[in-house]
Amino acid sequence: MKKIFVVILLTFNFIIAQQTPLEKSNFTKLTSHDELKQFIQEVDKNSDLIKSEVLTKSIESRELFAVYFSKNEFGADKNKLKVLIFAQQHGNEQSGKEASLLLINELLKPDNQYLFDKIDFLLVPQMNPDGSEKNQRRNGNGMDLNRNHLILTEPETIALHKLFDKYLFEVTMDVHEYWPFGEEWKKLGFRRNFDVTVGAITNINISEKIKKLSYEKYLPFVFDFVKEKGYTAFHYLPGGPIGADYIRYSTFDINDGRQSFGIQNTFSFIQEGMNGENYSTDNLERRAKSQMAGMLTLLKFSYDHKDEIKKLIAEEREKLINNNVGDKVAIQLDHFSDGTELKFNLFSYYSGKDTLVKVNDFRSVVKSLYDVERPKGYLIPKELIELKQWMDKHNLIYEEAELDRCDKIEEYFIDSVGTIDFERDTIINPYISLREVKDKIDLEKYYFLPVNQLKNNMIVIALEPKSMLGLVTYKQFEYLLKPKEKYKILRVIN
Incomplete structure (x- = not known):
């Protein structure tokens, strides 16, 4: 009798937790746009927690979907924190899309639905369907979408910013993949090997209080949470290879997904998982699941710190609106070292293991080269x-x-x-x-x-x-x- 009950329970769970296209292929085949569309429409139909809509269509007429998670009308409860995650601006960075679909299933589990007592969450699983279908970086217009957030010439980025302006999300995350397999790194004998890397805001015109919360609380939280899930995580650190070039905390430019919202005093991040060699399906299961763990972390942190984040963002945005900010605006900037020594693990091509490496030229500080009077x-x-x-x-x-x-x-x-x-x-x-x-x-x-x-x-x-x-x-x-x-x-x- 007990065995029969277990079989029935497992069958019931299978019905309510629909497999993603990636899971159906046993993590061997990338999800096509048609499969993504069908999956989103089916989970929308079967769940009262979510609804989906088409934000716009791409250059090649593929839909960009938004998936709303809310226990009531999205954005109606002003006490809730509004969180936005968008993925796959670069078509050859596939794990963000796959992780987004896994995240939908994860959030539909009863154990995670408490999150929406305090959060209204919007997910854009795929920003660049045209590039995804061809496994290429740029969109159907040949534009790098993550260099388009200031000039807004593309339908995909225009739709995303229209969405942001409508709801004024307090928290955002832009999900990418980094590629660690460059020839210069191979000559050095090491490469980056983190499942998930996360970058906070770096433009110095953004509120210092928001930066402090990002670096002192969120980043340690996400590193620990992802580690508990069995994956590795660290800061997103472009530059290098070590000894040939400096390492830094990503760009301070406001034309990308993270800083374009961050410059509006938003609690904003970029997350980059490790891509497959030759932008392939190599190690796709781990890539997708670790990215999903990082995305889930943002929601859990937002839930735990809802009041703190909401109050801080409201105060810092009010300063912008009332022009109660500094007289100077930095318009030329650069990366500098403050003497901080960086130590982190890199994968050794010689030993086949992670090895602790010291970086002397770590430029962790952004400073102004040229200011103007506001x-x-x-x-x-x-x-x-x-x-x-x-x-x-x-x-x-x-x-x-x-x-x-x-x-x-x-x-x-x-x-x-x-x-x-x-x-x-x-x-x-x-x-x-x-x-x-x-x-x-x-x-x-x-x-x-x-x-x-x-x-x-x-x-x-x-x-x-x-x-x-x-x-x-x-x-x-x-x-x-x-x-x-x-x-x-x-x-x-x-």
Whole structure:
């Protein structure tokens, strides 16, 4: 009699826990977009906890799905913490997508549904379906989506930011894979070997209090939790190989998934699992399950620290909206060492085991190279239609320019255009002069874009001509920098 009961129970569990396409293939075959679509539609149909919707369609007309987890109407309970995870911006980084589907099943288990007493969670399992189908990095337009969060030219990133602006998530995570198999590392004899790596925000314009919570509480928590699940985890550390190049805490650029939301004072992270050699299905089960463990960690930490996170994010965002922030905005930055010695395990090609390695050139600190005074706002020429379109894509608040708001105006003159090093890349660096405008300006030809809004820091970083992270560094806006001419975007000062 006891054996019969066990068989019935197992059968019942099988019915309520539908296998993902990856599980059905015994972790040997990547999930196609059609399979992902079918799986999401079926779990949506069978569960009251979740609902799904199509955010947009890709360049090649594949759907981008959002999966909402909530015990009531999503976003209606203002006391709940809103968490967003999105995966597979790069099509050849497949484990984030697979982990997302595993996570859906994990969260449907009764043991995990307590999370939604305090959290409303939204999951975008696959940002780049076109790249995924071809196992290639870029989308159907040939664009790297994780370099598109400032200019927003692609339907996938536009839809994601529209979603963020609608709900103003307090917590976000962008899920990727890193590739540790470079030839230079092989020559060194070592490579990275962590199942999961996590990076917190690094742009110094973001709230220091949010950074402190990220580095002092969340990162140790995720490292311990993932280890308890049987996997390895560490900081996300680009750069190297050791001895040939420095190691750092990822980029400070605001055009990626983590920093573009972080610059709005969001508790924001990037998670990178280890890819398969040659971007293959190698070790796919471990890759997917370890990524899922890291994603689950974010939800558990958010649940445990709901009140602390929600209060902190509300306070720090209010400062941006009221322009109660520092007078200076850093627009040129670099990585520096503060003398901290980094020790971490690398896989040895010689011994076939993890080996403790010491890094002397660890540049753990980001500092400003060039600041600007934060203005009251900017005058945007109406003739520059693409700038109006950019403001609309970012849901920025702007209005007709009026004299009482624009009584003091500054303009830049582009003396010449040089170059500057930006994380081993060479970009433009104009030499400029700044003066107050004394001549009368026809304000009817301008929009006034104030900075006292949530995207305060982003606006300044995007529009300043010397910003190494600004619009002028992109091809479609490079015409704004013409030597021996005035910069058409004007600064309004207090």
